[in-house]
Amino acid sequence: MLFEDDPPPKLVGIARLAASSDLLEAKRQVQYLELATRRFIGRGSGRMQDIWTINPYRGCEYGCKYCYARYAHEFMELRDPELFEHKIFAKQFQAFAFRAEVRRLKPGDTIWIGTATDPYQPAERRFQITRQILEVFAGERGLDLGITTKSDLVARDAVLMARIAEKNKIRVHVTITTLDDRLARLIEPRAPRPALRLAAVSKLTEAGVPVSVLAHPVMPLINDSEASLDAVCAAGARNGASSFSAAPLFLKPCSAQVFLPFLEERFPHLVRRYRERFEKSAFLKGHYPEMIAERVERIRARHGIGKSRPPEWPLPSTFFDGQLELFPSLSKGPRPESSSPAGTLQRKVNRL
Numbered sequence: 001m002l003f004e005d006d007p008p009p010k011l012v013g014i015a016r017l018a019a020s021s022d023l024l025e026a027k028r029q030v031q032y033l034e035l036a037t038r039r040f041i042g043r044g045s046g047r048m049q050d051i052w053t054i055n056p057y058r059g060c061e062y063g064c065k066y067c068y069a070r071y072a073h074e075f076m077e078l079r080d081p082e083l084f085e086h087k088i089f090a091k092q093f094q095a096f097a098f099r100a101e102v103r104r105l106k107p108g109d110t111i112w113i114g115t116a117t118d119p120y121q122p123a124e125r126r127f128q129i130t131r132q133i134l135e136v137f138a139g140e141r142g143l144d145l146g147i148t149t150k151s152d153l154v155a156r157d158a159v160l161m162a163r164i165a166e167k168n169k170i171r172v173h174v175t176i177t178t179l180d181d182r183l184a185r186l187i188e189p190r191a192p193r194p195a196l197r198l199a200a201v202s203k204l205t206e207a208g209v210p211v212s213v214l215a216h217p218v219m220p221l222i223n224d225s226e227a228s229l230d231a232v233c234a235a236g237a238r239n240g241a242s243s244f245s246a247a248p249l250f251l252k253p254c255s256a257q258v259f260l261p262f263l264e265e266r267f268p269h270l271v272r273r274y275r276e277r278f279e280k281s282a283f284l285k286g287h288y289p290e291m292i293a294e295r296v297e298r299i300r301a302r303h304g305i306g307k308s309r310p311p312e313w314p315l316p317s318t319f320f321d322g323q324l325e326l327f328p329s330l331s332k333g334p335r336p337e338s339s340s341p342a343g344t345l346q347r348k349v350n351r352l
């Protein structure tokens with residue numbers, strides 16, 4: 001168990017399960033915990049409601065500064081957004097139970113793996129949950145699978161994915177926001193280098209697995225120049241990717257709490273402009289998204305490369321249950337810990 005004593009009695013649902021998690025392994029900066037899981041396959045909402053989602057892990061060690069998925073830890077009452085990259089929950093996987101869930105899918109259903117975590121982050125080397133999921137899908141037919149990752153580990157499963165592709169549709173979406181190693185290290189501190197991701201694109205496409213390259217998110221005055229996006233698209237195309245997509249950054253409260261302090265430290269000259277642009281809405285509106293869409297169209301045409309299949313970026317706001325408030329605490333610093341059981345839990349976790 002994560003705690004010697006029982007979880008605080010008022011915690012319910014996923015927060016209670018998380019508080020009861022067993023520690024699997026601890027590294028210097030990261031702890032892996034095992035999370036009991038009743039269902040692996042979830043339903044999207046809003047315009048994503050036709051899409052099924054699978055997230056083999058909760059949390060992600062890569063620690064991207066713009067990561068929108070940090071909200072996932074809030075459901076477990078882990079409200080410090082940094083915990084998302086330090087407490088990684090591996091979901092308990094049982095092939096027979098998962099197979100029963102898969103059998104309830106219908107031919108043509110779309111399943112997206114990695115909507116709130118990277119399914120090939122370092123935890124996957126140890127626990128191989130994503131691989132076990134794919135092994136089940138290899139026995140199915142007529143499904144439409146999408147996988148999103150920044151990890152070169154994805155190439156490990158190229159042969160398995162090619163087998164899935166014989167009877168299903170499958171596409172891997174590899175995110176590459178920049179080819180500049182230094183910038184990538186700043187904004188995606190523990191993710192594999194861009195060159196390693198491109199090598200994975202090459203291995204997957206050589207095995208016959210269709211790949212899209214995503215340059216999401218496009219961050220104003222950081223990675224949004226036509227030259228930078230063009231270089232990513234060109235490198236993807238050279239390595240066999242058949243589609244390319246890029247769309248502007250959005251900042252939900254959980255990501256703004258990490259991204260804006262990061263800007264202050266590394267790009268202080270941009271802070272005022274970002275605050276002005278994002279203070280009324282988590283999504284950029286008006287001329288900028290239109291300009292980026294036109295830029296991306298030009299780049300695609302230049303390289304003769306297609307558009308990614310849906311689901312497209314950005315995700316609709318309805319996807320972020322519990323994240324609809326806008327920037328409630330940007331000027332107030334981190335949220336205060338409450339004296340509630342959840343606050344007690346937070347303090348215990350922070351001490352670990």
Ligand code: SF4
Nearest residue numbers: 060063064067117118
């Ligand atoms: S790889 Fe994806 S899930 Fe992981 S930290 Fe980066 S944006 Fe978040």
